[in-house]
Amino acid sequence: xxxxxVHTADLHLDSPLRSLALRNSELAELIGDASRQAFxxxxxxxxxxxxxxxxxxxxxxxxxxxxMKTARFLAVQMTRLHQAGVRVYMIRGNHDAMSRITxxxxxxxxxxxxxxxxxxxxxxxxxxxxxxxxxxxxxxxALESLLPKYAAPQEGAANIGIMHTSLAGSPGHDVYAPCxxxxxxxxxxxxxxxxxxxxxxxxxxxxxxxMPGIPQGxxxxxxxxxxxxxxxxxxxxxxxxxxxxxxVAQFERVSVDLTGxxxxxxxxxxxxxxxxxxxxxxxxxxxxxxxxxxxxxxxSWAIIRDRDLVVxxxxxxxxxxxxxxxxxxxxxxSAPAVGDSGNVADPTLELAQSMRANTNSEAFRAEAREFxxxxxxxxxxxxxxxxxxxxAGLEQFLDDVLAxxxxxxxxxxxxxxxx
Numbered sequence: 215x216x217x218x219x220v221h222t223a224d225l226h227l228d229s230p231l232r233s234l235a236l237r238n239s240e241l242a243e244l245i246g247d248a249s250r251q252a253f254x255x256x257x258x259x260x261x262x263x264x265x266x267x268x269x270x271x272x273x274x275x276x277x278x279x280x281x282m283k284t285a286r287f288l289a290v291q292m293t294r295l296h297q298a299g300v301r302v303y304m305i306r307g308n309h310d311a312m313s314r315i316t317x318x319x320x321x322x323x324x325x326x327x328x329x330x331x332x333x334x335x336x337x338x339x340x341x342x343x344x345x346x347x348x349x350x351x352x353x354x355x356a357l358e359s360l361l362p363k364y365a366a367p368q369e370g371a372a373n374i375g376i377m378h379t380s381l382a383g384s385p386g387h388d389v390y391a392p393c394x395x396x397x398x399x400x401x402x403x404x405x406x407x408x409x410x411x412x413x414x415x416x417x418x419x420x421x422x423x424x425m426p427g428i429p430q431g432x433x434x435x436x437x438x439x440x441x442x443x444x445x446x447x448x449x450x451x452x453x454x455x456x457x458x459x460x461x462v463a464q465f466e467r468v469s470v471d472l473t474g475x476x477x478x479x480x481x482x483x484x485x486x487x488x489x490x491x492x493x494x495x496x497x498x499x500x501x502x503x504x505x506x507x508x509x510x511x512x513x514s515w516a517i518i519r520d521r522d523l524v525v526x527x528x529x530x531x532x533x534x535x536x537x538x539x540x541x542x543x544x545x546x547x548s549a550p551a552v553g554d555s556g557n558v559a560d561p562t563l564e565l566a567q568s569m570r571a572n573t574n575s576e577a578f579r580a581e582a583r584e585f586x587x588x589x590x591x592x593x594x595x596x597x598x599x600x601x602x603x604x605x606a607g608l609e610q611f612l613d614d615v616l617a618x619x620x621x622x623x624x625x626x627x628x629x630x631x632x633x
Contacts, residue, residue: 215339215340215341215342215449216339216341216342216446216447216448216449217266217337217339217341217342217343217344217372217446217447218263218264218265218266218444218445218446218447219265219266219267219268219269219344219374219444219445220256220259220260220263220265220267220268220269220442220443220444220445220458221269221271221407221424221426221442221443221444221445222256222268222269222270222271222426222429222442222443222460223270223271223272223273223307223378223407223408223409223410223425223426223427223428224271224272224273224307224409224410224412224426224427224428224429225249225252225253225270225273225274225275225428225429225430226249226273226275226276226428226432227249227250227253227274227275227276227284227287227288228246228249228250228275228276228283228284229246229249229276229432238539238541241502241539241541244463244500244539245432245463245502248430248461248462248463248500249429249430249432250287251430251462252429252430252440252460252461252462253291253429254291255429255460255462256268256429256442256460257291257294257295259442259444259458259460260295260298260300261294261295261298261300263444264298265300265444266300266301266337266339266344267300267301267302267303267337267344267346268295268300268301268302268303269302269303269304269346269374269376269407270302270303270304270305270409271304271305271307271376271377271378271407271408271409271410271426272304272305272306272307272350272378272409272410273307273378273409273410274288274304274307289320289321292321292322292325293322295322295324296322296324296325299324300324301324301325301326301337302321302324302325302326303326303328303335303346303348303376304325304326304327304328304348304376305327305328305348305349305350305376305377305378305409306327306328306350306351306378307378307390307409307410326346326348327350328348328349328350328376329349329350330349330350330351331349331363332347332348332349332363332364332365333347333348333349334346334347334365334368335348336368336371339372341448341449342371342372342447342448342449342451343368343370343371343372344371344372344373344374344447345367345368345371345372345373345374346374346376347364347365347373347374347375347376347403348375348376348377349363349364349376349377350378351378351391355390356390356391357389357392358391358392359379359391359392359393359397360377360379360391360393361377361393361397361398361401364377364401366402367401367402367403367404372404372405372447372451373402373403373404373405374403374404374405374406374407374447375398375401375403375405375406375407376406376407377391377393377398377406377407377408377409378390378391378408378409378410379391379392379393379408379409379410380392380410380411381393381394381395381408381411381425382394382395390410391410395417395419395423398417398421398423399417399419399420399421399423400420401421402421403421404421404422404447404451404453405421405422405423405424405445405447405453406421406422406423406424407424407445408423408424408425408426409425409426410425411425411427412427412428412436413425413427414426414427414441414457415427416455421453422453422455424443424445424455426441426442426443427440427441428440429441429442429460429461430460430461430462430463431461431463431464431465433465434465434467434502434504434541434542436465437464437465437466437467437504438464438465438466439459439461439464439497439498440459440460440461440464440498441457441458441459441460441461442457442458442460443455443456443457443458444456444457444458459497459498461498462498462499462500463498463499463500463501463502464496464497464498464500464501464502465502465503465504465541466492466496466501466502466503466504467503467504467506468488468489468492468503468504468505468506469488469506469508470484470485470487470488470505470506470507470508471484471508471509472484472507472508472509472511472513472514472517472547473508473509473510473511474509474510474511475509475511475512475513476511476512476513477513478513478516481507481511481513481517481524482527482531485505485507485527485528485531486531486534486535488505489501489503489505489528489531489532489535489538489540490535493535493536493537493538499537500537500538500539501535501537501538501539502538502539502541503532503538503539503540503541504541504542504544505528505540505542505543505544506543506544506545506546507524507543507544507545507546507547508546508547509547509548510547510548510549510550511547511549511550512549512550513547514547514548514549515549517545517547518545518547521543521545524543525540525543528540528543573616574616579612579616582612582615582616583608583612586601586608586611586612587608
């Protein structure tokens with residue numbers, strides 16, 4: 215018989231969502247509870263599949279977590295696994311190292327939390343024994359590879375290594391216990407249960423390396439379906455992996471092209487259709503949409519001017535679709551070019567073109583650049599990142615702000631928008 219376990223990582227239970235809460239408290243409550251629901255779904259999967267173990271490769275918590283509600287929730291889930299005879303093997307990640315719960319929570323004796331020295335734990339199986347090798351780091355920073363500290367494979371057993379690592383590096387993630395994929399393959403383990411990077415990655419080779427990704431996205435930067443990995447190691451040590459959906463709320467970018475739209479009702483109908491199509495393609499229970507309106511339309515000025523009305527219409531359309539939320543509206547619209555049908559000799563559009571040409575002049579940009587730089591200097595250090603991290607970022611910020619400024623001014627001047 216085979217040895218089977220579920221592999222997850224980076225749950226970040228009860229991760230704070232302050233910016234989302236400011237925009238929509240109901241949506242923030244939904245997403246704030248989604249990480250718990252995703253973990254509950256993971257435990258449900260363990261019980262339904264009658265696996266031998268659950269592996270958590272770090273970042274179960276989210277930083278300096280002090281909530282006893284989190285502790286109680288976790289204790290209940292671990293007890294469910296304990297009562298079903300499912301053992302748990304977990305390591306601390308960089309966020310767990312900052313959590314007080316990590317040190318205070320009392321867990322069932324079927325839960326193994328690996329410490330600062332590599333441990334190897336053998337779990338007997340019906341067909342093949344499994345050797346779990348784990349190592350936690352006590353600090354939120356680990357700048358060197360932890361691989362040299364891992365033990366050699368246990369002869370005859372299926373060897374599973376558990377490591378929290380940034381591998382060779384990944385955008386948006388701090389360097390943590392960096393390690394080469396080739397080095398992990400050559401270590402001799404059958405399976406490496408990795409954590410830290412929030413995007414699912416699978417590396418096949420001499421062994422099977424899986425970064426399962428975060429089981430529940432928290433914002434648009436963690437868009438798409440999220441999952442855990444069901445692992446089967448057979449008597450001959452061959453490995454089979456299955457991706458299983460766990461995300462309750464799924465973030466997605468929904469782009470709606472309004473090119474050629476002349477009537478307000480037509481624009482809203484296109485938004486409704488875009489949300490319908492995205493909802494149909496979403497397997498998670500809830501769709502959280504970042505709605506983007508693009509294209510050249512005579513309605514562009516009305517939409518820019520009456521953005522709040524568009525948001526209200528989009529939210530109503532999402533409600534009609536069902537289990538769908540509009541998290542944010544982004545506009546990348548333009549008016550039909552001067553001279554196009556219906557826009558001949560339009561003085562407002564001609565003025566917009568003139569303003570746009572002026573904002574592209576080096577003299578104007580230099581003045582705008584100086585103003586932004588002075589504003590940044592007057593702000594606290596932690597509030598200065600809005601205009602980019604370098605000169606290229608500042609120039610991109612200026613491009614965006616000046617373009618939006620022309621659109622907003624023109625929208626205010628443009629009258630007689632048809633709805």
